[in-house]
């Protein structure tokens with residue numbers, strides 16, 4: 001079996017596709033007149049974030065980005081693997097936006113990206129794990145991967161509130177305050193993802209109760225869609241509409257590059 005397993009999922013994924021596509025077009029339009037190279041970076045990165053997501057959503061919408069995983073105990077789960085392909089590229093790009101805004105150095109940005117990739121790849125391992133060959137039950141195996149992924153996430157959050165925030169605090173008041181708005185948005189929205197995952201189908205926590213998750217795949221698909229739109233399109237609008245703040249961030253990073 002391939003493809004969304006209900007009309008509700010198809011509609012949610014269709015809304016996700018359209019929302020990401022419209023966001024992409026809006027960001028292209030907003031960035032088209034920009035001539036400052038440093039400021040262009042923000043427009044390019046953010047446009048790719050929604051562009052990649054639009055493609056991933058379309059792939060799930062039309063049944064390519066979804067597979068059935070058969071667990072060691074014979075039960076089957078419907079897994080939207082394309083989410084992880086999307087997040088693998090787009091979450092590092094979101095962190096790159098934040099890092100550039102804060103004026104962070106290469107090592108700080110690379111550390112954030114490394115932690116993020118660790119988080120997504122181990123999350124994908126959990127989503128695909130069958131439990132075959134594992135001393136743990138299928139659900140136990142998947143939840144263990146979730147725990148490892150959360151480990152990366154916690155360190156990532158720590159980095160965001162410590163190192164990155166103290167770098168950002170050295171920027172002008174406007175840049176520092178745009179940074180904290182976006183950082184707080186990231187902390188709140190991103191924290192919802194592991195919660196939806198563990199309550200949803202992926203954890204297989206509800207196996208044996210008639211539904212693989214404590215919340216069903218329909219609700220989960222809607223929740224991820226709303227979160228993805230807020231974390232990408234919402235984030236992008238807040239960042240890119242602040243033209244004069246981007247100006248200040250751009251001139252600060254030019255000054256740093258000239259040092």
Ligand code: RET
Nearest residue numbers: 123149150153190193194197228231232
């Ligand atoms: C997973 C697996 C379980 C543990 C953790 C996860 C974290 C996912 C996050 C995803 C963020 C996605 C964003 C998408 C933008 O549209 C992979 C669910 C910690 C934080 C921001």
